[in-house]
Amino acid sequence: MAKVGRMKLGSQGLEVSRQGLGCMGMSAFYGPPKPEEDMIKLIHHSINSGVTFLDTSDVYGPHTNEILLGKALKGGMRDKVELASKFGIDFANGKREIRGDPGYVRAACEASLERLDMDCIDLYYQHRIDTSVPIEVTMGELKKLVEEGKIKYIGLSEASASTIRRAHAVHPITAVQMEWSLWSRDIEADIVPTCRELGIGIVPYSPLGRGFLSGGTNFIANLQDGDFRKNFPRFKPENLEHNQKIFERVNEMAAKKGCTPSQLALAWVHHCGNDVVPIPGTTKIANLNQNIGALSVKLTPKEMAELESYASADVVKGERHAFMSMTWINSETPPLSSWKAE
Template sequence: MPISQSFPSRTLGSVNGGLQVSALGLGCMGMSEFYGARDDTQSMETLNRALDLGISLLDTADTYGLGHNEKLISRLITERGRDAMTIATKFGIQREKGLYARDLNNDPAYVRSACEASLKRLGTDRIDLFYIHRVAANRPIEEPMGELAKLVAEGKILHIGICEVGTETLRRAHAVHPITALQSEYSLWTRDPEDGVLAMCRELAIGFVPYSPLGRGFLTGQMTTTDDLDDDDFRRAHPRFAEGNFQNNLAIVTHVKQLAKEKDCTAAQVALAWVLAQGKDIVPIPGTKRIPYLEENARALDVTLTTADLERLDRLVPSGAAHGERYTAEGMKGVNV
């Protein structure tokens, strides 16, 4: 897909030469739910600005707003044309409207029906990157992968992705059909992929797409209390934002902000620069629904962290530094399978 000549690109995976994408993607989930009230006009302005900047990898899922997010992307396709963007979407999480509780479904028949439904909502004939959003532990990974391979052969999806899996599951899935990208949470306060998964991705030539690279906004340094969050913001129930954990985690932000001050940039840009510096096969997808934050994130590519800077952050914010679990027990369904 075309990328602005002024915006760098990276390559995910090696299937058919890999999938070339903008070096930074845009996570679109918050445009539909979880992070307070949605504003479609504001979101469309942000999506258009992303394409103008050269950020063309758009990450969505059928469960975001229960289809709303994909329909939002379809409006962008109508305005800008299909070839202006690279669309990544996902299947596998089933929820009822207004509820966070979820079931995981990897049944092959559901794989196909979910793909067809996403194609219809998006208003396109192909999905560039189709992820298994969460792996159901009660079904062999070979079953959904077999159906995804058929969808590739039919041209309905161009690349296969998988989310939040361990090394054994990743290897088994890749043996059925090459995986182009693994998407998992990864940031200065979530270092789980360093326990073998990143190494496995490199062994198998699989790209890595970190979501929540800004720690759900915490690492931006803009938050001092959860009282600033909307009543329906899911972070109010997030373990790392809970009373006690929130205050302890502010120490992490202090270190990031200090380095940002020395670099004459923002804490968000340091946090993103850290993720980007972990390898050229890594493409973070920070989410936002506001243009100023989008532009701030894009400028993280101009921030250079030296070896000394990276060593300093590793020392001050080591793996496991964050207080609290990554999700509630419900949210952890299908994580690190």
């Protein structure tokens, strides 16, 4: 198996494995929750294989994924990992609400620490941006949590370039988590250059196109009931047949290179920069091993360009997300001068 290796994420001192593990699908959204014992074995296998950068959120379950990770990291495992969690998507009143008000930020962090059964979260992201609260206000509370030792580093997810700049001016941002894959490249124009200018690491989620780049239409056909990917525009019948051609071309190049299509797609993300740490999710040890194998796939600039031509924005049909209104495209917050503290 390829050696995973380690790298600095951002410029604030956090060091992580070169590839992470997204834990969401173990507990939520991608079909029914998976058996706890199997998932703990998978997490331990991940850590023992060198993939130590684990990604969760309070909304996965909700709450059950953090509890799972808390159990998995008992008995000395906690010191071997870099744990990331997130706050900001609240289902408390039976409907989804995005929140970044200071009281909520603090309560969410303390609740996550309790579920994880730990004293500190290594990297704490705002999962989605509350467009009713100035980002400076949210960041002010996160800064206090750093000073109190409850979190070590701060991240943002699905934030626009201007939101990232404003946040970074309050307290350094260590990482920005975004959807980034061969066929989801909307962050490349403004967000990636902004992160690089400010010394912020980039953590791509769904680097395999939510699984499509591993198996194409066959993968989509085998999704379980309750898997929310069935609602994604790119997987709807009117777009799927067209998008299958992208998978077929990736598959052809993978065959020539002697790797799987998912390894090729993941290798492309790894080759996007030495400040990029993708976090592919899986619930199977075999898939985790395969993802690690992507680290030994080498791509030339010519091969990178060829792959990009297969899945350019004008080729892909359908939006990348089922909830585009909740992405960075709509993440501007009001000016700080408008805030009236309660």
